Amino acid sequence: MMNIGIVCYPTYGGSGVVATELGIALAKKGHKVHFISYSQPFRLNQFNENLFYHEVNVNDYPLFEYQPYESVLASKIVDVAIYERLDILHVHYAIPHASVAYMAQQILKSKKIYLPYITTLHGTDITLVGRDPSFEPVIRFSLNESNAITSVSESLMKETLQTFKIDNKIEVIPNFINIEDYMKPHSPCSKKHYAPNGEKILIHVSNFRKVKRVEDVVAVFNATREKVNCKLLLIGDGPERPHIEKLCRESQYHADVISMGRIPNPMDILCLGDLFLLPSETESFGLAALEAMAMKMPVISTNAGGLPEVNINGVTGFTSNVGDVNEMSENAIKLLSDELLLSKFKTNAFEQAKKFDVNIVLPAYEKLYKKVIEKQKIVF
8 A cells, every 4th residue: 555645726626626536536445645735625525544634834924925835835745755654746736736846856855765756737737827938947847857747638648748848758547536426316406496397407517717618608508598498507606707697697598597606516416407518718628527427418518628538529419619609509409409319418428427437547546656656666
């Protein structure tokens, strides 16, 4: 069994969700897992004797306009590595975790302690933040110095290599879900609460940033509603939510749109849906789409980023070019107007989701950990 350190952001973003679920799965297999973050990851809400949380406390010094989080995080990693005897460190999201991991590794090396680190790329650390030229030298260096790099999709791997031209190899290990969690009864309310007259239910889940193109969700719904009696449930919160809610209120179908805000466990609502909408400008993987498919929901999405690797066009749903709301609407109407076709796509979506079950993906991480640890022992 291994002693594993995990550094991640504790928020609702996909990288934090995947990192936390990975740690929980590893702990269930008997590995000791130490989470290191500035607050407890929101999904780290269960007890396991192999799970540990180490909080990074940043004191408010008047001297600093911006508090030195990276330095404090590096010190905490060093502390945990020494006293918990970590075998390996796994950092999620390149900025600033990869460079901090390198700093901690060098400090430990001066103490004759050798801690390899793996960097997992999740998307916006490369596709959005990473494109800032001021970050490029640091990201490129810390990725090249990583003992291993993983990417959540083939698309993100290719984009990283193109953007940073790093020399290090990138191994693709996709995001995952625990399919058993999606097979349990979830909803505390019935579908009739939202669709009292048997309406179809369309769902969108996101952080309501511009890149999610939630305006397109509303446009697709309005066009679909003209042909099919349906409702739209909007789940999540973010900077675009007020604008989207205003847009919905100005629509003739405003009574058929329900903005629900952030929900701790979206599965409670996903189980009510008939169709999932994800018209994002870019998605490194598409975890929201995978979660919907695990609840037997076909997906109408763009073909951006890693989405086609999850949502198979014409099988589990349909993919379209970014902004092509007409084609998305036509595909939504096609599915919702044909019960046999919709049923077939629901089954296909669930079967595809099963390929990303944690029991299939987790061994790839374990294998990589062991390979990196053994290689480090040989080098040192």
